[in-house]
Amino acid sequence: MLQSLANAILLNDDDNVVVALQDIEAGASADFVDAPLVNSVQRGHKIARRPVAAGAAIVRYGQIIGQAKADIHPGEHVHVHNLGMMDHAQDYQFALASAPLDPIAEQRMFAGYRRPTGKAGTRNYIGILTSVNCSGSVAKFIAKAADQSGLLDKYPNVDGIVPIVHGTGCGMSSKDEGYATLFRTLSGYAQHPNFAAILLIGLGCEVMQIADLVGDRKIRPGGDLRYMTIQQTGGTRKTIEAGLRELEDLAKMANAAERVPVPISEITVGMQCGGSDGYSGITANPALGIASDLLVRHGGTTILSETSEIYGAEHLLTRRAVSVDVGEKLIERVRWWEDYTARNGGEMDNNPSPGNKRGGLTTILEKSLGATAKGGSAPLVDVYKFAEPVDKKGFVFMDSPGFDPCSVTGQIASGANIVVFTTGRGSVSGYMPTPCIKLATNSEMYGRMSEDMDINCGDVVSENVSLETKGHEIFEKIIAVASGEMSKSEQLGFGDVEFVPWQIGAVM
Structure with a gap:
């Protein structure tokens, strides 16, 4: 339920507050409030509809949002000065309101990119993904060099080259929850359908090893994943040069992708x-x-x-x-x-x-x-x-x-x-x-x-x-x-x- 008049809105009949829709001065009237405003209230802030005793619940959306820290009078501004947290232990009832929504039979389509995995992308980027912070600068150097060389000028279907850099990948355990979370994150980006191809760059000695990320599985089945480490390749300059060669090849592959009709279920x-x-x-x-x-x-x-x-x-x-x-x-x-x-x-x-x-x-x-x-x-x-x-x-x-x-x-x-x-x-x-x-x-x-x-x-x-x-x-x-x-x-x-x-x- 949502009731709106000129300057305030009531979201549920059970609410003991309304929300101001405009700045309202002290002494003025607010819709759904029987008393004049005690203080000026800014747009988006709450106003008491009726008296609320100290310790009683404040209700918005028909749900408890906290308790009054002092007696609150009708027309009073309700905010941090008089509203605080309370015990909010919940009754976790399960699966009581899980009726499926009626499906829509009409098959709507969008223009997307079908990948070899069967997934659909909404963009057609090439990603330079890093395993560790230590390879982040080199990934950016490669992307900058590709841009300056005009590498993508020949490949109009490619949306761009995106270096994905971060602040971790080493100085961490290789066995804990943090490692597993980062591994899932990097793997998810490596397989994302908005990337037509991935160049994976590591330093070589980090905890998050390139070999572990790639493994013996096909994280990208179309041959559109390349990887290298800066230490094994021979340093910054040689890695930039090698990266550009790989990007040239990946760009040719990515450019072959075209938008096709795809169901919006994807x-x-x-x-x-x-x-x-x-x-x-x-x-x-x-x-x-x-x-x-x-x-x-x-x-x-x-x-x-x-x-x-x-x-x-x-x-x-x-x-x-x-x-x-x-x-x-x-x-x-x-x-x-x-x-x-x-x-x-x-x-x-x-x-x-x-x-x-x-x-x-x-x-x-x-x-x-x-x-x-x-x-x-x-x-x-x-x-x-x-x-x-x-x-x-x-x-x-x-x-x-x-x-x-x-x-x-x-x-x-x-x-x-x-x-x-x-x-x-x-x-x-x-x-x-x-x-x-x-x-x-x-x-x-x-x-x-x-x-x-x-x-x-x-x-x-x-x-x-x-x-x-x-x-x-x-x-x-x-x-x-x-x-x-x-x-x-x-x-x-x-x-x-x-x-x-x-x-x-x-x-x-």
Whole structure:
């Protein structure tokens, strides 16, 4: 339920707060609030509808988002000064609301790249993938030399050469969870269908050995993977020269790829939110949830992530799990995170960020409820570890931190060939080799940063556009970008620094 009048919105009849749709001065009236405002309230922030006693629950979306730290009067601003966390132990009921969505018989297509693996890409890049930080500069030197030589001028079907560099790969155990996570991440990028070919560069003495990454298996069956180490090749200059020779050969192969009609069931969307505000759970996130459901109904796949930012709303997902086992997999990840943060001196409820709070979000419970709306209403068919290959169609969850570049890195390694990113404060980023579509949660930010934003979802509030209409708009944009339309982040050239593997464990 969503009720909007002139200056405030009521999200659920059970809510004891409303959300301001514009800045409202002290003494003025707010819709759904019987008393004049006690203090001035900014757009996106909460206002008490009725009296709330100290210690009582504050309710938004029909769900508890925290408790009053003091008596709160109608018309009073509700935020960090009077709203805090509370015991939020959840009733994890499993598989109670997992009815499948009605499939859509019409077979929609997009113009994609069919790979020898059978997977489909939305872009046609060549990747220079590094096993260790120590080979990162040389990978960039090779990419720069290829650009300066005009190597791709002869190969118009190749979208570009992307060096994938990072800050780890050595100074780590070769047997722990951190190693396994990085191994999955690098393997996922090496096999990603948005790469037509891969050149893998190592130093030679690192923990993450090239030989282990390549192994005796065909991680790319078409002969489009080449690899070398700087030490064995003879140093920086010789590795650059050898790399350029390999790129010439790989570019010929990549250039042979052409876009062909592919069912949209081959689209896998990584769903993210960053720089969230009080509008995120009202406009962009639920609209993306509708687009997610549409793609799932067409046989496609959507990935929700950021475990630390579904905390407090995970009970809504366990109810949608297709089985008790799937629901328990999600809770196992939540318990892992509770232990992980505790042993590293953190807290699961140390979110939202300062920017989130300026935008009107107060507790992690409130933020999580809004973030989970990206997942729509489809059944949760499985839960995956970070960068684990997603091998099922439908709506799934992949474990990750809430740090956006890291979370998206995991989703791409898991197979996302499109990323859709909602933002209220105005996050800017891009994620080669996967195009990123940016959704603005409010019209004011969209007007200010329209060069970075692909779709304005603020008109759900400012112009009474329905969530259903906005969801269909997002769905059509996903198909267009998958077919080659450049997103705003691609036009701006983002993607050089957003590969951020999740570093777990000791740096030694």
